[in-house]
Amino acid sequence: MLEFLGSQTHLHITTWVVALILFFVAVSMQKGSKGRKITHMILRLFYILIIATGVALFITALDYGQGMLYGFKLLFGLGVIAFMELVLVRSNKGKSTGGMWAGFIICLIVVLVLGFKLPMGFQFF
Structure with missing residues (x-):
């Protein structure tokens, strides 16, 4: 099974794209609503698929x-997931999320640059 997952760069990218869409949908929903909780739980499933x-x-x-x-990309990718989760949890609790958003954006940029630069990714750079 590892060979199947390891050769499926498109599967990884698809899970990332869906997770980012779910994240922004969850962030835009009303805090504490049932729809936000369901979206957040589906997003957590996608975290597992991404990892x-x-x-x-x-x-x-x-x-x-x-x-x-690739190790740095893995660590920053875990950082993106952690910051996504922290933004949602802290916003539900009514706490400030400015630092979490900054961490999310920085980690996301690093992951995208490394993903496009390294040989297994798409060659935009």
């Missing part, structure tokens, strides 16, 4: 000889 496909791609990427950069 599973990402780890499989990381293991596959070790063959490319740039394991350290």
Whole structure:
């Protein structure tokens, strides 16, 4: 099964895109609403899918000889997921989310730049 996940860059990208859409939908919904809670739970399922496909791609990427950069991408990707969760949880509790948004944006930019720069990704740069 690891070979299947490791060769499926498109599967990983699809889970990321769906998760980002779900995240922004959840953020835009009314705090404490039932729809937001359901969207948040579906988003948590996508976190698991992202992590599973990402780890499989990381293991596959070790063959490319740039394991350290892929390791940084993995860590910043986990940071994106953590900040997404923190934004939703802190906003539900009525706490400030400015720092969490900043962390989310920084981690997301680093992940996208590394993803487009490294050999397994799409070559935009």
